[in-house]
Amino acid sequence: MNVTILGGGIGGLTTALSLHAAGISCRVYEAVSEIRPLGVGINLLPHSVRELSELGLLPALERMGIRTQEVVYATKRGEMVWREPRGEFAGYRWPQFSVHRGHLQMMLLDAVKERLGDNAVFTGHEAIDITQDAGSATVHFKPRDGVTPAPVSGDAVIASDGIHSTIRGLFYPDEGPPKWSRRILWRGTTIGRPFLTGASMVLAGHAWQKWVTYPISNLEDGTQLINWIAERTFEATTMHAPEDWSRPGKLEDFLPAFEDWNFPWMPVPDIVRGAQKIYEYPMSDRDAVSSWIFGRVALLGDAAHAMYPIGSNGASQAVLDARQLAYELASRDNIDEALAAYDALRRPATAKLLELTRAEGPDAILKVVEERAPDGFDDLDKIVPPAEREAFAARYKNAAGFDREALNGKPSLAPPKRKQ
Ligand SMILES: Cc1cc2nc3c(=O)[nH]c(=O)nc-3n(C[C@H](O)[C@H](O)[C@H](O)COP(=O)(O)OP(=O)(O)OC[C@H]3O[C@@H](n4cnc5c(N)ncnc54)[C@H](O)[C@@H]3O)c2cc1C
Numbered sequence: 001m002n003v004t005i006l007g008g009g010i011g012g013l014t015t016a017l018s019l020h021a022a023g024i025s026c027r028v029y030e031a032v033s034e035i036r037p038l039g040v041g042i043n044l045l046p047h048s049v050r051e052l053s054e055l056g057l058l059p060a061l062e063r064m065g066i067r068t069q070e071v072v073y074a075t076k077r078g079e080m081v082w083r084e085p086r087g088e089f090a091g092y093r094w095p096q097f098s099v100h101r102g103h104l105q106m107m108l109l110d111a112v113k114e115r116l117g118d119n120a121v122f123t124g125h126e127a128i129d130i131t132q133d134a135g136s137a138t139v140h141f142k143p144r145d146g147v148t149p150a151p152v153s154g155d156a157v158i159a160s161d162g163i164h165s166t167i168r169g170l171f172y173p174d175e176g177p178p179k180w181s182r183r184i185l186w187r188g189t190t191i192g193r194p195f196l197t198g199a200s201m202v203l204a205g206h207a208w209q210k211w212v213t214y215p216i217s218n219l220e221d222g223t224q225l226i227n228w229i230a231e232r233t234f235e236a237t238t239m240h241a242p243e244d245w246s247r248p249g250k251l252e253d254f255l256p257a258f259e260d261w262n263f264p265w266m267p268v269p270d271i272v273r274g275a276q277k278i279y280e281y282p283m284s285d286r287d288a289v290s291s292w293i294f295g296r297v298a299l300l301g302d303a304a305h306a307m308y309p310i311g312s313n314g315a316s317q318a319v320l321d322a323r324q325l326a327y328e329l330a331s332r333d334n335i336d337e338a339l340a341a342y343d344a345l346r347r348p349a350t351a352k353l354l355e356l357t358r359a360e361g362p363d364a365i366l367k368v369v370e371e372r373a374p375d376g377f378d379d380l381d382k383i384v385p386p387a388e389r390e391a392f393a394a395r396y397k398n399a400a401g402f403d404r405e406a407l408n409g410k411p412s413l414a415p416p417k418r419k420q
Pocket of ligand 1: 127
């Protein structure tokens with residue numbers, strides 16, 4: 001079996017490693033001419049860390065990131081309303097990691113080159129079309145510098161070409177651009193002193209204005225690289241600019257709204273001012289679709305289920321897709337049945353998660369606290385009783401598939417090795 005993977009992001013590279021582990025031959029074709037460590041922080045939840053560690057990547061994650069120890073929800077004044085352990089600190093068999101997205105991508109790329117060889121990843125290959133005949137699919141690429149890369153044929157094509165997926169557009173031509181949530185995220189990293197446990201993830205504010213931050217690496221002098229996101233919701237329903245992960249942001253567009261968010265334990269405005277670079281990203285997603293499989297073509301990662309970058313789902317769900325897909329391809333003799341099984345398992349699971357991120361994210365409790373006590377409170381128990389707080393936390397975890405007992409007891413997705 002020979003598989004063509006389109007897109008060398010987190011999903012595409014994890015697919016390559018997973019197929020290789022299953023003894024399935026594959027190659028990755030990436031649009032950009034050079035893969036560089038772009039983006040800022042992301043979190044890998046225990047279910048995806050499990051999969052990456054079964055690929056032998058735990059030591060590399062350990063070197064690059066921080067084992068997330070707890071999540072803290074706080075008001076816009078810094079009053080803590082919920083604090084709970086994460087990863088192995090919460091009894092999961094696997095840790096949760098906070099990492100730099102670009103460093104994760106480069107680590108996966110290095111692993112692909114080391115295991116599959118230098119000829120496994122082709123850059124400068126932007127897929128524009130796919131033709132199919134019985135049992136095979138051929139990818140066609142955009143000309144670059146006057147040269148058109150040769151088409152590539154294989155038994156299956158995995159389209160992991162991100163939120164603006166060209167390949168998804170071939171099968172859903174009327175879908176249009178992603179849907180804007182009326183929220184804009186300003187994202188950055190700042191070198192600073194550790195806060196709280198030194199491995200805490202903080203979500204503060206409420207549904208209309210939010211601050212999210214967590215450290216993503218320890219630096220030699222005892223400081224940390226701190227990832228942060230400042231989020232604001234707008235009345236406008238027309239997005240002012242399309243999503244681009246690398247668009248520069250401007251302080252004056254959001255800092256004034258956060259100027260008095262000086263918590264006793266975290267100086268939000270100072271952290272923002274200390275950033276090396278700021279990016280602006282209109283938070284958007286796509287509706288769930290009725291199929292990810294079109295003959296021998298399968299969608300994966302953001303191309304299949306772009307969601308808001310909240311709740312740590314983007315990279316984590318792409319990793320789960322990759323592993324499930326490899327597992328199905330390795331376990332079955334019939335490729336069409338394997339693709340159908342992948343679709344049947346992963347599409348409903350991510351559609352449920354999409355609904356959840358649109359309705360209420362993991363920090364839904366913050367909205368309730370703001371509505372009931374916009375000017376602060378003396379006794380949190382009178383605003384949101386402990387049982388209600390616990391119910392908020394449990395609801396999201398169950399729906400998002402990282403309920404501890406379910407994950408700890410789930411069989412491995414390590415694929416059986418195929419006979420070539
Ligand atoms: C530059 C960049 C920065 C990002 N930064 C963040 C961040 O800071 N925080 C966050 O939460 N998420 C970020 N993301 C998104 C995040 O990586 C994904 O949500 C998640 O990891 C799922 O991964 P994916 O592989 O599906 O998509 P992605 O990681 O987006 O990867 C898609 C890949 O496909 C390539 N590609 C696109 N079109 C084609 C084509 N036609 N042919 C071949 N290749 C193609 C892209 O260049 C990219 O490398 C970023 C994505 C990118 C591309």
